[in-house]
Structures are given as C-alpha cells and as structure tokens.
Amino acid sequence: xxxxxxxxxxxxxxxxxxxxxxxxxxxxxxxxxxxxxxxxxxxxxxxxxxxxxxxxxxxxxxxxxxxxxxxxxxxxxxxxxxxxxxxxxxxxxxxxxxxxxxxxxxxxxxxxxxxxxxxxxxxxxxxxxxxxxxxxxxxxxxxxxxxxxxxxxxxxxxxxxxxxxxxxxxxxxxxxxxxxxxxxxxxxxxxxxxxxxxxxxxxxxxxxxxxxxxxxxxxxxxxxxxxxxxxxxxxxxxxxxxxxxxxxxxxxxxxxxxxxxxxxxxxxxxxxxxxxxxxxxxxxxxxxxxxxxxxxxxxxxxxxxxxxxxxxxxxxxxxxxxxxxxxxxxxxxxxxxxxxxxxxxxxxxxxxxxxxxxxxxxxxxxxxxxxxxxxxxxxxxxxxxxxxxxxxxxxxxxxxxxxxxxxxxxxxxxxxxxxxxxxxxxxxxxxxxxxxxxxxxxxxxxxxxxxxxxx
Numbered sequence: 170x171x172x173x174x175x176x177x178x179x180x181x182x183x184x185x186x187x188x189x190x191x192x193x194x195x196x197x198x199x200x201x202x203x204x205x206x207x208x209x210x211x212x213x214x215x216x217x218x219x220x221x222x223x224x225x226x227x228x229x230x231x232x233x234x235x236x237x238x239x240x241x242x243x244x245x246x247x248x249x250x251x252x253x254x255x256x257x258x259x260x261x262x263x264x265x266x267x268x269x270x271x272x273x274x275x276x277x278x279x280x281x282x283x284x285x286x287x288x289x290x291x292x293x294x295x296x297x298x299x300x301x302x303x304x305x306x307x308x309x310x311x312x313x314x315x316x317x318x319x320x321x322x323x324x325x326x327x328x329x330x331x332x333x334x335x336x337x338x339x340x341x342x343x344x345x346x347x348x349x350x351x352x353x354x355x356x357x358x359x360x361x362x363x364x365x366x367x368x369x370x371x372x373x374x375x376x377x378x379x380x381x382x383x384x385x386x387x388x389x390x391x392x393x394x395x396x397x398x399x400x401x402x403x404x405x406x407x408x409x410x411x412x413x414x415x416x417x418x419x420x421x422x423x424x425x426x427x428x429x430x431x432x433x434x435x436x437x438x439x440x441x442x443x444x445x446x447x448x449x450x451x452x453x454x455x456x457x458x459x460x461x462x463x464x465x466x467x468x469x470x471x472x473x474x475x476x477x478x479x480x481x482x483x484x485x486x487x488x489x490x491x492x493x494x495x496x497x498x499x500x501x502x503x504x505x506x507x508x509x510x511x512x513x514x515x516x517x518x519x520x521x522x523x524x525x526x527x528x529x530x531x532x533x534x535x536x537x538x539x540x541x542x543x544x545x546x547x548x549x550x551x552x553x554x555x556x557x558x559x560x561x562x563x564x565x566x567x568x569x570x571x572x573x574x575x576x577x578x579x580x581x582x583x584x585x586x587x588x589x590x591x592x593x594x595x596x597x598x599x600x601x602x603x604x605x606x607x608x609x610x611x612x613x614x615x616x617x618x619x620x621x622x623x624x
Contacts, residue, residue: 226294342573365505384408425465471583
C-alpha cells in the first residue's frame with residue numbers, strides 16, 4: 170500500500186498535490202504561471218487586478234459559489250442577481266460579511282450585463298436558464314462560469330460551443346472535480362497504465378428524496394418574479410411544489426437526476442476512458458417510488474458504448490439511498506490488470522485482479538493558509554482559480570465548454586433514449602442521433618416567443 174513517507178509514488182503524489190496548491194496560491198494573489206500568455210479579450214486585467222463577478226441564481230449552489238468567489242483574494246463579487254428577493258438579500262449580506270464590500274442587488278441579470286466593470290457572470294440558475302444566460306453574457310463581452318449541466322438540451326449545448334468560438338470568451342463548466350488534485354492524479358494513474366487498458370466504467374448516484382406531492386395552483390408569492398424565473402421556457406401557471414428545488418424533476422425546466430448529479434460522474438468516466446461521443450446509447454427507468462407530479466425518472470440506468478472498444482454505465486436512484494461500494498456517489502474503472510475506485514471525494518483506491526488493495530490515496534484536502542476557507546471550499550477554489558487563470562493568463566481550462574458539452578450530451582442522450590423508448594445509434598464524430606425522427610423530437614425545445622437563444 171503506497172502510503173509511507175519513504176515510498177517514491179507517495180512522495181510523488183504529495184509533490185503533485187503541493188505543486189497544485191502552490192499554483193492555486195500563486196494565482197489567488199494575482200500571479201502568472203510560466204508558459205501562459207494573456208488572452209486578448211474584452212478588458213485586459215492586470216496581474217494584481219481583481220476579477221469582478223456577478224452571480225445569477227443564489228438560492229442554493231449560487232450562494233455557495235458567491236461565498237467562495239468572495240473568499241478569493243483575486244476576485245470580487247460586485248452584483249447579485251436573483252428573482253427571489255429573499256435569496257438575494259441573504260446572499261448580499263453573506264458576501265458583504267466576507268469581502269467587506271456590498272455587492273449590488275440587480276434582480277434582472279440582463280441589466281447587470283451592461284456593467285462594463287463586471288468581468289464575468291457566474292450562472293447557477295435553474296437548468297433551463299443555463300445556456301440562454303451564458304449566451305447573453307458572452308454577447309455582452311463577459312466570461313462565464315456555468316454550473317452543470319451546461320445546457321437543457323443538445324441544441325443549446327452546440328449553440329454554446331459556437332458562441333465561445335465566435336466571441337472567444339472563457340466559459341468554464343462547474344464540474345469542479347476536474348480541478349481536484351487527487352482526482353487529477355487518479356486519471357493520470359489510469360492513463361499511465363495503473364490498471365492496464367481501461368475498458369469499462371460504472372458510475373452511480375443514490376439518495377432518499379421525498380415525494381413532491383401534487384402541486385396546487387396558488388398566487389405567485391410577492392418575493393418571486395415568476396415571469397423572469399421562467400424566462401426562455403414557455404409560460405406555465407405557478408404551483409406550490411416547483412420552486413425552489415423541485416423544478417429539477419419537471420422536463421419543462423429541469424433535466425432529472427442524470428444531469429443534476431450524473432453529469433459529474435459521466436464526465437469523469439469520459440475523461441478516464443478518453444472518449445468524446447458514443448456510438449450507441451440505451452436507457453431504462455421511470456418514476457417508480459411515488460405517485461406525484463415528479464416527471465423525470467427516480468430510477469435510471471444509462472448505457473453507452475464507444476468506438477475505442479470501451480463502455481460505461483451510470484445508475485441513478487433518487488429515492489433509495491442504498492450505497493454502491495460504500496458510497497452514495499462514485500465511479501469504478503475496470504481495466505485489464507485491475508480497477509480504480511473513486512468514491513466522490515478527493516480520494517481513490519486501486520485494486521489488482523485478485524481484489525488486493527495496491528494503492529490507497531487518502532482524502533487530502535487543501536489547507537487555506539489565510540484560514541478563511543474550509544477544506545471543502547479550498548478544494549473547490551482550485552476550479553475557481555483555474556477559471557481566473559484562464560481569464561488573466563490564458564491558462565487552459567480544466568472544463569472548457571467543448572468538453573462540458575460532450576459530458577452533458579452523454580446524459581442528455583441517455584434521457585432521450587429513455588423518453589423515446591429507442592436504442593440510439595450515434596454518429597461518433599459529433600454526437601448526433603442517426604436516422605431516428607422519434608428521438609430527434611427531444612434534441613431541442615420550444616421557447617417562449619422572443620426568448621429564443623441565438624448566435
């Protein structure tokens with residue numbers, strides 16, 4: 170087991186983690202890493218100038234992101250945008266307490282995009298807003314930190330890729346494990362042959378979510394701008410079991426557990442197997458646990474095969490929290506000489522074909538020398554700092570929009586296979602569905618008139 174101080178592999182791992190965290194620290198104080206050149210995009214930032222961000226959607230994940238960006242010494246949160254006045258006020262107070270400067274309260278993010286001093290927009294609104302908001306921000310000359318999934322449907326994902334190519338801004342998807350030091354080490358181990366040729370990966374997510382019941386039509390609360398919340402989605406009457414979280418389980422606004430949590434693991438599987446687009450996709454599942462308004466599956470299995478003779482499967486169980494391999498979320502890679510097990514944190518294990526543990530990388534968490542970030546925040550800060558480095562120095566993104574779209578598309582194709590009831594044959598060069606009009610009905614959505622995203 171490689172966990173002693175005299176072990177060269179363990180020392181190499183520690184040095185890798187140390188270098189990663191030192192790089193993060195250098196960037197966090199406005200330094201420039203060797204070998205990078207600044208992008209000529211929009212307002213060029215000086216080495217010590219703070220990246221000024223606005224945050225759209227701050228009820229839950231957006232509150233966490235606002236807090237973490239405010240904790241970064243080379244960032245400043247200048248604007249908070251939310252259609253819920255309560256969420257906005259809470260977030261503004263939280264950010265003010267961290268950075269000692271109060272961000273503006275601008276409920277309509279489109280007006281915030283007019284601020285020429287704002288460098289980037291962080292998008293953590295519901296899924297149906299992700300791509301349309303990112304496209305508007307790109308057109309306004311802003312960089313974008315975009316929560317996963319990057320899009321509500323495949324058409325929007327392709328639009329995002331085209332927009333980034335046209336406007337040449339930085340768009341980072343928030344699948345933050347791409348920047349976690351030990352997760353990067355795990356993928357390096359796979360690519361360096363630690364388990365031989367990897368040919369299969371299994372990912373999972375489990376939870377014990379309660380029923381959402383049958384919604385009642387009620388007046389829109391005074392604290393909510395429901396029209397702006399719906400934005401590009403065709404209008405539907407307000408019900409009391411949609412906002413704030415249950416929209417995930419309605420196809421009209423959400424994308425189900427596959428894109429809510431599956432995106433992270435399918436992205437890691439795609440990374441480890443070194444694949445882009447599949448050649449075949451199947452899925453089974455449904456809403457089994459409760460009889461209520463929940464539309465997306467609470468139980469789902471997605472299977473994908475690829476041209477390099479590899480395959481992956483993802484299992485999602487929203488309403489039965491029985492763990493897999495002792496973890497409620499994770500991935501196992503299977504190879505010719507062993508397997509690598511990742512359990513969702515910043516740790517992993519490698520086993521040989523006899524199930525003997527041959528490497529155990531512990532859950533090392535970054536320590537913030539300023540003692541302001543907790544370990545989890547410091548870990549996620551590696552991804553935020555990668556975003557900042559891309560803006561300031563042209564550093565490669567850990568999760569750029571092309572790869573973000575590819576990983577999101579795997580989940581979307583799984584949902585399309587489920588909803589159409591078909592086995593999907595896919596063009597492995599671009600991810601397009603071949604010869605299936607029934608499935609192509611789900612490739613894009615209808616929009617509220619006047620809200621359609623365009624290049």
